Amino acid sequence: MAFLTRTRRSRRAKPAGNEQNRSTGGRESTVPSFRDMALSSDLDANLDRLKEIFRDCSDIVFREFLFAQKEQIRLALVYTDGLADKSQVSEQIMRALSLEVPVAAPEAEITRANALHFVKMRGLCIHQVRESARVADVVDAVLSGDTVLLVDGHAVALINGARGWEMRSIQDSQTEVVVRGPRESFIETLRVNTSLIRRKIKNPNLKIEMFKLGEVTRTDVALVYIKGIASVGLVAEARNRLARIKIDGVLESGYIEELVQDDPYTPFALLHHTDRPDRVAAYLLEGRVAILVDGTPVVLLAPTLFIESIQTPEDYYEKSQFMTAIRMLRLLALFLSLTAPSFYVAIISFHHEMLPTALLLSIAAQREAVPLPVFVETLLMEIAFELIRETGIRLPRPIGMAVSIVAALIIGEAAVQAGMVAAATVIVVALAAIASFAVYYSGSVTVRLLRFFVLLLTSVMGLLGLMTGIILIVTHMASLRSFGIPYLYPVAPLGSADMKDVIVRAPWWAMFTRPGLISKKNRRRMAQGLKPEPLPTGGERHCWRKAGLTAGRPVFCWSRFFLPARFCLFRFSLCSTPVRTPGSQLFLLLSAA
Amino acid sequence: MARLVVGLGLRFPGKTLFQYPEIILGKAAGKAVALLYLWWFFQNCAENYRSFISFLAVSFMPETPLMVFVAFALIMASYGAYYGLEVIARTNQLFLPFVIVSVVLLFFLSVPEMTVNNLLPVFEAGMIHLVKSTAAPLAWFGEVVTFAVFIPYLNRPGQAHRVALFGILGTAAIYEMTVIGIIAIFSPALTAGYLFPVLNGARIIHLANFLERMELVLVVIWTVAGVMRVTLLHWVLVLGSAQWLGLKDYRPMILPVAVILTALFMLIHKGILEEYYFLAWVWPLYSLIIFEAGLPFLLLAVAAIRGVGGKSG
Known part of the structure; x- marks a missing residue:
């Protein structure tokens, strides 16, 4: 709270800059403002200043040594213990500079004036070296794991990319498991994550823009998009929304999600999140942007459509027919998980006349022994289930297993046998x-x-309450936008060409456009007429030739001939025939008929 | 009628039914006409609430006080009206396929119960009676006047004619299908005796000892469609009253309009039978003559004579 008020006050007072001082300089105001400082050419002055900045930071290492030449030049290394790769620092920097340069180039005339150039060009055996004259860059570099080399007499620091810290190795995705498809998932290190994306999209148009968010944590955040596919407006919008974030720390991408989403109060996820590189690559190819945050494997994707919460990466790897069926199953699951308990309550306590007699009798027999009204009973079961789920996730894995077994046994078996809960309620809650x-x-x-919201409404008004809940939810969803794209697209507003990927997952040869509202200009994804067709044989081939179709495979589009395009829910193909003479079209039509 | 309304709307791009009477007739008379329309929409909306709710109340929850239903319906309608036309339209777009599919499904499921001979003899009552009894359905379709409020909000107002006609024809087709189906099931005499013949029609569906009690589907359709309709009218009212009062934003009007509607809802009818009589014999002529044909025609004629508004339609 104290931090917040201070921020607010200082924001009013300060026009720009001086951010570090604002957020850190509360308790100890001794840290000088170094944001705008430049390095001096005096090594001692620089080191004093850095030591002042890093006072009481026991993990920062200062190491002074000599560049072994006749005219001895002092050098100093600054790095963070644990973030810099120690073997590289000692072998490729210190050993190279103090021992190997004199051996390799004994004739070289090294003076104070050309020392920096010589160190950079011939001395350092580090793959990535950049220069900076600003103290702020030096501090950022040291804290990010780089090793900074200061040369006496030069007001420029050499920043060596000799990073190396302990990190998790790349493992299977924890949140989205697939049977067919790549297994790898993101990890906590941003650079590794960008490399995973780059491995999938080897194209210079894949842009990775870096931001530093969090005025205390200085977290690296990357905005990733494919130039030429992602619309310019979307990228600019994402950039703006990221740039306006002023916060003390960003520890997970969830911080950013809540700060950039379009509707601040909605319970729906307006940015998709994933830990799978293949999903990110697929979204980028559809013209979206990804936001990667250092320190978390969870990547944000925007804009997002609601329908994507029932899509998985595997949908696009497995057979389209099968995945279409699975999608319908998931839609059913979505609907059931929202309404099953409410529907049960509505039927049992308001509209028993709706049940077939046999079922009614069996449920009535079960309910006779149960003391609670059905709404309370369902609510309690729902809460019990949520408890089991929550403990199952949070507890250490072995104990979690035990908890879920005990809970399932007690609630599933004992509660029903003791007559406290009707078996039907358990079934419905478990199903949902x-x-x-x-x-x-x-x-x-x-x-x-x-589900709880709908359950509450249903307990008041039965089926009308259930419908009220659904209508309110749908109205709310219809009002949502994700980075300007309507959340219910392509169902409402209807994007008939994009219905190919909603209930049906059309085969790849039919999905040759990107989602229309998202990739505004560059819509084409593949060449037309890729639908595989066996080559005509024998007499048929003769017919094709007669029709003037010698090259290419003739492709026939039923929707073009039988239905105006507007009325097709999904167009399997908008293909063109290789030869477009009226005669050949007619022939095609006839032969198809 | 649709052509009339659309013609008016296209003459005054960006203006609604509550705004252009002022341009056509001058300030005072224009405000008066707009107020008349506002009144009619209030009444219309209240009637819609009434019929929406009395179906649910009479056939499913006869003991629940009407106020509870009104509260639920108003929550939904106000929520939709708060977000505005675009959201209402999208919500509708999502529900419409389900509604249409369910209506068609109900029709086909009840085919085994139908007797085609029930439809005969056609034109038994004679032409005059036929024309007289079309007044009620005509008045329902005449509510296309509401269209005069959306036209400025269409993305492509040029297509307004087509959209309006398509809407009317589609509705008429579904309506015809239901009526024919129900008469074929029950015969005209029996149908006339039921309060909610479609409900009774759905009740008698029995298929393979499994598909029973299809009235559930009917409740769902009715709720969704009814709420959509009421939401739309609610929005029209809120927008209209805000425009009539010259407000910049229509949202502050949501609550007052809801209060007025509740009061009107409770006052207009004493019971379901009176409501039926009113809807069948009073309402159609009243709204058809004055609001759906008379006033639009008058407005268009005056506009044409005075040469106000853009040339189109």
């Missing part, structure tokens, strides 16, 4: 719970929350 996991995680969180 399982169904909620068929939806992507962020979607399922939202649905689970809204």
